[in-house]
Amino acid sequence: MNLAEYDPLRGRRVEVLDFTGNIIAPDVRPDDLSDDYLLDLYDRMVFLRVADQQALTLQRAGRMGTYAPTLGQEAANIGSAAVLQEGDWVVPSFREMGAMLLRGVPLQLIYMYWMGSEWGSHFPENVRVLPICAPVGTQTLHGVGLAWAAKLKGEQTVTLIYFGDGATSKGDFHEAMNFAGVFQTPCVFFCQNNQYSISVPRSTQTAAPTLAQKAIAYGFPGVMVDGNDILAVYAATKEAAAHARSGRGPVLIEAQTYRLGPHTTADDPSRYRSAEELKAQEPYEPLPRVRLYLEKKGLLTPAAETERWERYQTLVKEEAKKAEAAIPLRPDDIFDYHYATLPPYLAHQKDYLHRILASSGEGTDGQA
Amino acid sequence: MAKLNMVEALNLALKEEMSRDERIILLGEDVGRLGGVFRVTDGLQALFGPNRVVDTPLAEAAIVGTALGLALGGFKPVPEIQFMGFLPAALDQIICHVSRYRNRSRGRYTLPMVIRLPYGAGIHAPEHHSESTEAILAHLPGLKVVIPSTPYDAKGLLVSALRDPDPVVFLEPKRIYRAVREEVPEGDYTIPLSTAKIVRAGDAVTVVAWGSMVREAVRAAELVAPEGIAAEVIDLRTIAPMDDETIVASIRKTGRGVIVHEACRTGGLAAEIMARIQEKAFLSLAAPLERVTGFDTIVPLLKLEDYYLPDPHRISRAIRKVVRF
């Protein structure tokens, strides 16, 4: 695949597998993405879907806090992160559970984060994924810095930076793109354009017809891709990562997808988008087309499919239980991680909390 | 008269004032079609149109920075920042420009604008959604900072802010957005900025609070009342420029004081209030002042959040301590 053939100003986007399960651009499909590997990635998408549904169930049952679902964005999540190699970094925003899982963050930790524990951001040592980033767009700069560090150290690694369409309106995003261009940092900017920033449609974020074209102003390639087509996402990200890895600088990918669920569990999308609009999008969602393709190839039987979903449904329930059991309810944790050594005034405040907890609601030990 | 919660009272204030003054423009993320993530601007776009209730791109610095230009251009912008945790990007505009324009132009330019934002912890929100960094704002010369604690006050204070010639930051304690309903009249009434309110009278100790901590302070006063301690609770309502006269007058009567805020302790506003009491009423003091505050830590995520916030128990302990000194 040649990035130069997808000049966003000419409106062409990367598409490989159409929504009926037919390969429409066999030459764009990367050689290493065999049918067996595709089955593997499909499996990861199903796992993400089930883990996502479980999070919604947990939230509704009061076992999880506010949660940002990935429904409909499985191909963008999995197809992109799948191209990474050992040593590469993932810099997520907050709708990348699939990419995080694929790069080694245990589901248990992601659940712990959304359940409201900082321990959910304490990833294993060997996992090169930054914690979830709630302030929109700010993480794009961190990703450029990570990529810059790799370049300075002479590492052949790539940093994959995720963000949404709304984030492209923030100054941080433009500053990150500019630094990446100026310092030729080995990173891929991966925009999950799910068409909404809470209630605000993509058309309100920018007067430009595409987000991908923003790269042109910063002096590097931008490419649009059907974000619901995992083959296209994989192909484009693979090419972009190879570009960055070989020292040719950053690439911006605009993965055009659609957020099928609410912005978060606190959101009511019926206030700003119609049921008809949602219905019209459903046929394009990422899973069925892969399923159709794999069925045609004889790689997916109904029995195996049922077994897969059931297995994951059991697994995610177990992960949720493990997450709940693993969350320490230790008030000391509030104080102990701000500095390498606890300063005396914080130690004093910690003592105070201990005294408060030891005293009954009505009592007093004479010390406030 | 309708019984409204704070969200509804703020909505009514905006609606009435926008009808009265067509220069008012609301702008921010999700304020239009959605009516704001907390619904404070619900229905206003339908009423006043998309030119006066504007859904903007996601960019806090731009929302406040362009509001400044709109104000210079003759409008009264009301930018909304969706959560206080996302204020920092706009602080550049607020610190470098919004708060300075009048002074640096020697009054040639004024900036009538009201920056609204929900703030504070206690609703089990995600990371970065529980901040109360009001002391940063109160520290800035040229800025007014208002914090209501009841629906009635919220309306009267917001109308005053909207009629003020200078920039006002209006902080909305989201924990009590829907906590109580009270009678909120339609039509014109205002509560002057920089006036504190005695919400419970007493002569044994003065307790100063604002936002969602007022309710906690009142509950603490109720806790100690059976012990014969009559606590006077003051709702500061405007933290900058603050009405220290009301505080000092109360301290002269009680001789004892407790200041409560949910923000971090170090550099928090309690320190400023204690300094002013010390400057103006040192000889009236019968005991060292106490403060009950959030810890000098990041607000914990929801599993530990309840340990963070000052509550009636903590406040009552401080009250007893200063009374028994």
Ligand SMILES: Cc1ncc(C[n+]2csc(CCOP(=O)(O)OP(=O)(O)O)c2C)c(N)n1
């Ligand atoms: C700086 C900042 N402003 C506002 C918010 C509140 N907020 C959270 S997500 C969001 C919309 C983000 O839209 P987009 O970048 O398209 O990503 P999506 O949520 O659609 O994945 C907003 C406004 C925030 N988290 N950070």
